[in-house]
Amino acid sequence: MSPEAKVPQPSESLADSLMAPAGSADRIMAVAYELFSQRGVRDVGVNELIERSGVAKATFYRHFPSKDSLVLAFLEQRDRQWTMDMILSEARRRGSTPTAQLLAVFDVFGEWFLREDFEACSFVRVLLEMGPAHPLGQASIAYLDKIRGHVQAVAEEAGLVRPDEFARSLLVLMKGSVVQAAEGDMLAAGRAQQMAGWLVEHHRA
Amino acid sequence: MSPEAKVPQPSESLADSLMAPAGSADRIMAVAYELFSQRGVRDVGVNELIERSGVAKATFYRHFPSKDSLVLAFLEQRDRQWTMDMILSEARRRGSTPTAQLLAVFDVFGEWFLREDFEACSFVRVLLEMGPAHPLGQASIAYLDKIRGHVQAVAEEAGLVRPDEFARSLLVLMKGSVVQAAEGDMLAAGRAQQMAGWLVEHHRA
DNA sequence: GGGGGAAGACAGACTGGTCTTCCCCGCGGT
DNA sequence: ACCGCGGGGAAGACCAGTCTGTCTTCCCCC
Incomplete structure (x- = not known):
């Protein structure tokens, strides 16, 4: 470990x-x-x-x-470089309010999907490749849960009710749009953002 | 091919x-x-x-x-046995109206997620394992698109506007809930169903 | 007798991982 | 200033196991 x-x-x-x-x-x-x-x-x-x-x-x-320890280090690096620097901090930068920041995630996703080297989320990929029982799958689950924690924190900043459930629902949209984009639907981020808007509305105080 | x-x-x-x-x-x-x-x-x-x-x-x-040809046959069987018999026809059986049938998909998903042999959607898994360029990835994309076609047909039955966009959005919810369930969130189907309800509402004539 | 199938040897390429060989470069001692 | 030592690293042989795929041998049953 x-x-x-x-x-x-x-x-x-x-x-x-x-x-x-x-x-x-x-x-x-x-x-x-x-x-x-x-x-x-x-x-x-x-x-x-x-x-x-x-x-x-x-x-x-x-x-x-071992190779697995390199993969573990890769996942850690991915968390720093992709999750934090490329997605979350970029979304925070773009949104003027916490609520806008939550929705801006899908703007960032939309641009990410258009990159020619886009190849889905490494955490999801490793999880499905190795299975949830494998140490690498467990690590991936932990990093995905870390993302959920960040989303929940922003939801709390935004004053949304039941921020935990909000974050879990938003992650369904995030993961769904990523998989759909891997399939070739480049507009998946927009669809997810629309639904995220309704989700935010529903969690207003 | x-x-x-x-x-x-x-x-x-x-x-x-x-x-x-x-x-x-x-x-x-x-x-x-x-x-x-x-x-x-x-x-x-x-x-x-x-x-x-x-x-x-x-x-x-x-x-x-070759092994790949067996995998191809497996995907075909999966489409018949899982997509058609286990998910779609079961959802149709449970819903009295086309709209109810669309939402019932997530009831079926919820029970599927609870099975101890649940291990995510084979089409998504093969797609991420092999990549979208590989013949097996392409086949998976085709079967996922077939599912989208079925959803769109039911959406048309229900008289929803822009059934194509509706189906794509619903598939974002389906895929997202499946991945989230693979991560351990057993209630992902319920969250997706709630958002699917808003989606249906938004596509009413 | 002949065809289908079980058993399994075999090929060739790959896997993660270990170990040996050689070389180069910087350090310390005289 | 020179010599020699030692560590780090490159190259790559090697090991045991895996992979897909072929081919041979035998046997059984029609």
């Missing part, structure tokens, strides 16, 4: 970070992030990861004791 | 269907249906399938030229 996969803090001397492209672990994580995001964790093997990141196999296993 | 995977019609003589447990292809399909439904298509190999169905490997490959 304890990831062990420590992303080495940038405490390296200026000198070697100048010539070296990046620390080995950083390069591995960068490659893993891209490949896992786009093709899923099951489709990407260790051999491909080490080849694309130009690292020796022994080096890989010195930084990450 | 052409399935090739012909499920042999029950045109066998009475005599051999008496002693034989079932035709080889039928036994393979039965085992595949259960394992694919519960664990996903990637997690189940040909060796396990032939072992559990008590059939020789050569026999397997005489009936199904």
